[in-house]
Amino acid sequence: MKLLNTKRGRGMEYLTDSASQSRRDFMKNLVFFCSLLHLKPEDLLALSGTREGYGSPPDIVYQHRTLSLGHFKELQEDIDILKRKGKLSRNKTFRSYIDDMRFEIPENFPDAQSIIVLATFTRMMYVNFHLGGKKYDIMLPPQYYDDGISIDDLKGLILKDIIQEPGYRIEKADKVHLKLLAVRSGLGTYGRNNLCFVDGMGNFLTLYAFLTDFKFEENHWHELKMLDLCKNCRICYGICPTNCITEEHFVIDVGKCVTLYNEVEGTFPRFLLPSMHNALMGCMKCQVGCPENEKFLRMAGRLEDVTEEETRKILKGEPDEHLLDSLGQKLRKFYPACEEKYFPIFTRNLRVLIS
Numbered sequence: 001m002k003l004l005n006t007k008r009g010r011g012m013e014y015l016t017d018s019a020s021q022s023r024r025d026f027m028k029n030l031v032f033f034c035s036l037l038h039l040k041p042e043d044l045l046a047l048s049g050t051r052e053g054y055g056s057p058p059d060i061v062y063q064h065r066t067l068s069l070g071h072f073k074e075l076q077e078d079i080d081i082l083k084r085k086g087k088l089s090r091n092k093t094f095r096s097y098i099d100d101m102r103f104e105i106p107e108n109f110p111d112a113q114s115i116i117v118l119a120t121f122t123r124m125m126y127v128n129f130h131l132g133g134k135k136y137d138i139m140l141p142p143q144y145y146d147d148g149i150s151i152d153d154l155k156g157l158i159l160k161d162i163i164q165e166p167g168y169r170i171e172k173a174d175k176v177h178l179k180l181l182a183v184r185s186g187l188g189t190y191g192r193n194n195l196c197f198v199d200g201m202g203n204f205l206t207l208y209a210f211l212t213d214f215k216f217e218e219n220h221w222h223e224l225k226m227l228d229l230c231k232n233c234r235i236c237y238g239i240c241p242t243n244c245i246t247e248e249h250f251v252i253d254v255g256k257c258v259t260l261y262n263e264v265e266g267t268f269p270r271f272l273l274p275s276m277h278n279a280l281m282g283c284m285k286c287q288v289g290c291p292e293n294e295k296f297l298r299m300a301g302r303l304e305d306v307t308e309e310e311t312r313k314i315l316k317g318e319p320d321e322h323l324l325d326s327l328g329q330k331l332r333k334f335y336p337a338c339e340e341k342y343f344p345i346f347t348r349n350l351r352v353l354i355s
């Protein structure tokens with residue numbers, strides 16, 4: 001459950017060599033994956049822009065849909081209904097993420113006509129931490145590391161491949177409910193775990209929304225839809241360590257979700273046992289166990305190992321400039337690993353995983 005798109009707010013300027021390495025790793029895995037499915041890599045890459053029938057730059061695997069801003073009222077009503085029915089958790093952290101979100105045309109962009117919702121394929125990563133002669137292989141979920149795709153890359157892609165005409169304004173829309181937008185636009189469907197699944201990506205993806213003053217002829221609007229596979233599957237009910245996914249309520253009890261607690265500073269609540277943690281940040285349980293994700297899990301990448309000396313320093317909570325720099329490179333700008341003020345989050349999360 002990724003509630004916070006952490007990497008986006010923290011500057012994309014950092015990565016240079018590691019970003020291109022990420023792309024090379026990705027393309028290598030893409031070739032391997034396609035060979036398993038007897039596909040050419042282009043077949044998978046051609047998923048991008050399928051609705052409009054356009055291609056994408058070679059190294060961004062994406063899909064998109066467009067919606068007229070005339071639908072903002074209905075989108076806001078979807079959220080307001082959930083609020084009125086008390087379906088949205090009152091958890092303070094969760095509320096801090098969503099309370100200032102609204103589907104409304106921003107004052108500084110009154111001519112906006114459409115919203116483009118875009119999903120880029122984002123792999124999960126593994127990383128080995130060495131300690132006491134042992135190797136601890138730990139997951140780093142998609143979205144917590146910098147995959148090297150910048151907002152400017154996406155704006156360029158939209159102008160070139162989606163709008164296909166110069167001169168239009170494109171602005172990132174930050175304060176909108178991305179999963180709802182993706183489902184209502186037909187880009188994705190909800191799983192029982194309330195994550196958004198996109199064809200050809202599972203839920204290994206990053207969602208973005210961009211406003212533009214371009215008016216699209218096509219206007220997609222879909223009923224809220226659940227993933228077909230979920231109809232006869234209950235796996236995530238049993239896998240979720242904190243039981244926040246239940247048969248009775250489609251909207252999960254976010255207040256119990258591991259992600260809400262290990263993304264922010266502070267001590268973990270008593271109900272969150274060390275054994276429930278499974279990733280450097282966030283939680284991968286309901287994604288790793290989901291059959292819809294099976295083939296995309298095989299495309300997971302691997303980051304450079306964290307040495308014994310580095311692991312010891314992390315566990316002691318004693319970062320120095322050299323460590324922050326080295327971890328920033330190895331973990332691709334995973335922010336608690338390379339920003340001193342967030343380092344206690346890293347120390348706390350790693351301790352429960354390898355103690």
Ligand code: SF4
Pocket residue numbers: 191192193227229230233234235236237286289290291292
């Ligand atoms: S594990 Fe099964 S029920 Fe849960 S989201 Fe995946 S397909 Fe749906």
Ligand code: SF4
Pocket residue numbers: 001193239240241242243244245252256257258259282283284285286287
């Ligand atoms: S398995 Fe449960 S705790 Fe983990 S992300 Fe899914 S819903 Fe949240």
